[in-house]
Amino acid sequence: MIQELAALRFDARATVGPDGDIVDAVAAGVNSLGEELAASFEEVERRVADRTAELAAATRELRHRALHDDLTGLSNRAAFWDRLDHRMHLASNRSAGFAVLFLDLDDFKRVNDTYGHAAGDELLVTVADRISAALRAGDTAARVGGDEFLVLLDDVATAEAALAVAHRISETLRAPYELDGHSYTITASVGVAVALDGLPTVDAMVAAADAAMYDAKRRGQGLCVLYGRDRHGQVGPADRVTWPGR
DSSP: OHHHHHTTOTTOOOOOOTTOOHHHHHHHHHHHHHHHHHHHHHHHHHHHHHHHHHHHHHHHHHHHHHHBOTTTOSBOHHHHHHHHHHHHHHGGGOSSEEEEEEEEETTTHHHHHHHOHHHHHHHHHHHHHHHHHHSOTTOEEEEOSSSEEEEEEEEEOSHHHHHHHHHHHHHHHHSOEEETTEEEOOOEEEEEEEOOTTOOSHHHHHHHHHHHHHHHHHHOSSOEEEEEEOTTSOEEEEEEEEOTTO
């Protein structure tokens, strides 16, 4: 019996004789001790299991926060760069192409100046939700700045297909927003970069989409500009400027 308890077999019990002599009393005491040890051991196991679950949840939370934007819940810059880098490494083994969209809200500063930063944050959350709803399965959206967003379009066969998604996002963002009891509209300038031989790295892809986005802003608000090769073979903002919905 003692050996069994020492081996942590707390379900072991001594046999109590019918006469209830001193040996039986000792056996009863040992049995009582075994029950107490069993209860204590179960409590320790429960606490260890609870603590393990808490640590696992905390680890998941830290991992999520390391890869996602705190305000919108979209991927953050680090996660997007990693996802795009992975996609570029797969490019040689996949027939379909991919594209990067760079979105910047037009005149977003006016929202903060007029309604305050809390309203601006509320608008950004709604914008993020609308972008996500406009994407296809397999696409990735990220918030990379105050009012700047990146989108990775996976498996797009043509520039026209990438522009179609850019238009869909742009149109979705044009719908009115409710801010502080008022209806408010905002547009986004969108730069589109489709995977090209002249854009071999993640930084090059993002820089191309960024350049196209700034070209869109120079031309007006709410435009989509495609980055590509011009008729002379030079890579830069192309003449493919489109107005969603027009």
